[in-house]
Amino acid sequence: xxxxxxxxxxxxxxxxxxxxxxxxxxxxxxxxxxxxxxxxxxxxxxxxxxxxxxxxxxxxxxxxxxxxxxxxxxxxxxxxxxxxxxxxxxxxxxxxxxxxxxxxxxxxxxxxxxxxxxxxxxxxxxxxxxxxxxxxxxxxxxxxxxxxxxxxxxxxxxxxxxxxxxxxxxxxxxxxxxxxxxxxxxxxxxxxxxxxxxxxxxxxxxxxxxxxxxxxxxxxxxxxxxxxxxxxxxxxxxxxxxxxxxxxxxxxxxxxxxxxxxxxxxxxxxxxxxxxxxxxxxxxxxxxxxxxxxxxxxxxxx
Numbered sequence: 001x002x003x004x005x006x007x008x009x010x011x012x013x014x015x016x017x018x019x020x021x022x023x024x025x026x027x028x029x030x031x032x033x034x035x036x037x038x039x040x041x042x043x044x045x046x047x048x049x050x051x052x053x054x055x056x057x058x059x060x061x062x063x064x065x066x067x068x069x070x071x072x073x074x075x076x077x078x079x080x081x082x083x084x085x086x087x088x089x090x091x092x093x094x095x096x097x098x099x100x101x102x103x104x105x106x107x108x109x110x111x112x113x114x115x116x117x118x119x120x121x122x123x124x125x126x127x128x129x130x131x132x133x134x135x136x137x138x139x140x141x142x143x144x145x146x147x148x149x150x151x152x153x154x155x156x157x158x159x160x161x162x163x164x165x166x167x168x169x170x171x172x173x174x175x176x177x178x179x180x181x182x183x184x185x186x187x188x189x190x191x192x193x194x195x196x197x198x199x200x201x202x203x204x205x206x207x208x209x210x211x212x213x214x215x216x217x218x219x220x221x222x223x224x225x226x227x228x229x230x231x232x233x234x235x236x237x238x239x240x241x242x243x244x245x246x247x248x249x250x251x252x253x254x255x256x257x258x259x260x261x262x263x264x265x266x267x268x269x270x271x272x273x274x275x276x277x278x279x280x281x282x283x284x285x286x287x288x289x290x291x292x293x294x295x296x297x298x299x300x301x302x
């Protein structure tokens with residue numbers, strides 16, 4: 001079995017719950033405030049580790065109370081933190097999340113995540129069969145350096161381009177597997193997409209985005225399942241009907257689960273089905289990092 005290496009963000013999620021989201025300029029009464037370990041990088045690493053993959057996280061924490069709490073939590077998940085640096089140059093990354101009506105709004109303050117650099121990833125001991133994962137909550141030059149190192153080692157590169165932003169074609173060319181939702185696909189491809197678009201339209205836009213003929217693009221569609229373009233092959237995984245409590249971290253759960261399955265050398269269709277089931281479990285729980293399921297929990301719903 002290969003290993004999963006995640007270069008990415010580590011945040012403390014400050015979650016506020018309310019009956020509904022406020023309108024612009026409006027104040028509404030909330031119900032409670034909760035603190036959860038989060039950050040897309042940390043969430044994906046937790047998901048992969050809980051599902052049995054040997055997982056290493058590369059990132060930065062501040063020398064503050066949030067940093068200490070996050071490090072303790074991640075260590076408890078069995079994640080290798082040997083490449084997580086602590087620095088006093090900035091505060092630990094923080095996300096302010098409002099959860100209402102089973103959906104969320106998020107404001108992210110990068111903090112130390114914005115300091116992750118090429119030097120942080122150039123020492124990581126990647127090997128053939130490993131899966132290198134990253135997202136857009138750390139600087140793009142660090143991601144490019146990480147993927148160049150992974151490519152040189154024969155590892156698989158998996159990018160979750162969220163939050164969505166334009167990226168150089170050179171970076172996209174380093175990606176073996178791109179995992180994103182419809183909104184992110186639309187941003188990267190320069191095409192407006194919505195939840196009402198048919199599967200054929202999604203695949204058409206994904207095909208235009210492909211940087212090379214062997215690249216896989218996976219489009220997560222929430223309760224409508226997953227569409228994937230694997231080279232020339234089209235794959236559809238149906239959605240799962242569940243009662244969502246908190247969708248925060250669902251995409252990260254999918255990415256971490258997919259990486260874990262690919263590191264275990266599972267075929268793509270089976271890996272996507274497993275990851276889709278894992279994500280459906282995570283939305284039924286509060287929080288991001290703590291909501292990630294175990295392999296036994298996923299197996300029970302498949």
